[in-house]
Amino acid sequence: MLTEVKNQLKITSLSIKYAIMREMLNKGTFIMKVIFMLLNDASFIVQWIILYSIKSDIGGYTFEQILLLWGFAAGTFGITRFLFKNAFSLSDHITNGKLDCYLVQPKNVLLSIITGESDTEALGDIIYAYILLFISGVTLGKLLLFTVLLIAGSIITINFAIILGSLSFWFGRSDYIADTGNGLITNFATYPDGIFSGIPKALMYSLVPIGFIIYIPVKLISEFNLLYTIVILTVTIITTILAFIIFYKGLKKYSSSNLMMSKI
């Protein structure tokens, strides 16, 4: 069992490595893209500086907490797009019959698919996340906790994308459902939950798990709470199991479309 897991991890890391190497063929363009992504993320600070000059708290968040909120939002976005980009185009892979080349491979199909491509500029998002953590005030404990929560949040985000993408096994062209769901996380993640109320807020802690990806982690960095940490880790494990079950149940319904593709 352990050898199996070890082999799978090795294959997954190799898959990620080659996806990144393909994207980094032109180093000049790669560096430029990362720098521009950093500037792109940093430009949003202006909006928050202005909003905080009007009111000292927005949605119950201090300016430092907004920096952390952006740190988690940029970090999870960066990790998921840098390492598992294909999770967000799973619906397209299913409806257009692009899974064939992954099915013939001897290792885990789902992991092979989601690690097949990389958005290298997303490295800029990851760097930006840590810059914000340092600006908001960092200790070794915070750095470790931030990293653990960032990884947990990224796994939940990926699981959410896999579940939404897998709906295409049953409903055919449902890519707009997946895009909308993933868009909801990206759009809402950069605003404090305190400005929302009622149904939208309830959704953030249930069907669209932004609360576990962003909001609770921000509160945990500000004030550590063991119970909340356990809740996040439990949600991470449950959503991972759910994502695998739903994907493999759906895979039984998959039919090829005679599309010729190769996976090198």
Added chain:
Amino acid sequence: MRKYWVIYKANLMSNLQYITNIVANSIGYFMHVFIFIQVWNYVYNDTSNLIHGYNKSQMIWYVIITEIICCCVAGRSLVREICNEVRSGNVAYNINKPYSYIGYLLFNNLGKSTIRVVVLAFIGFSLGLLYLQTIPEITIIKGLIVLLACILAITINLLFLIFIGLLAFIMEDSNPLYWLYSKMILILGTLLPIEFFPEFLQPIITFSPIYAISYGPAKLFIEFDYNMAIITILSQIAYVLISLGLCKLVYMKGVKKLNVNGG
């Protein structure tokens, strides 16, 4: 001009076939406006409060209008498409066509944007009326002037996006420039009016394309003023000419060193 009208109409009709896709893609706009309604609802304790001369209703209508102008253009895919055509050499197929490549791109995308504007305006005005139950008072004449300002704003935005795409002739990938451009328009023009920025920044934004693309048309909608209408339209005409000139300059310089890789 007739050929460009045909290009515009052809794209308009073709996009009408995919109206459900356009509606589905408008969910992003709905989310942006919804979030900003919540933000301004939180910031304005009292509906009669004025921040930098704006009340809550004006701020929300400002965002509804600027977001329509911003979201009706599929900027990311337009820049990516031009970049790919330039890099692959496919742009060469357009050189021997009986129309200007820039004109084709502009009218083709204006066709796409027209239906999006209608859908987004429906969503935006429904949200605004539902939440605020009030709309800025505007006569038909003033409304037509605002509409003209919005059309010119979309045209300028499209021309600057075409310019960024054509920069692929000079740099390998101009997509990163699009990220910065779109964020500048979003932060300095779409989300907040000029009056919210520090005084030293205000003249810079006023003379930048942001005024012509976002601030001018939206401000006219929430607080119409004939003097401002003249200034806005004049600045928009100037920016149409500037952006068109920039596109032509890059295109003319670029096609001279074009290498077509077989095919």
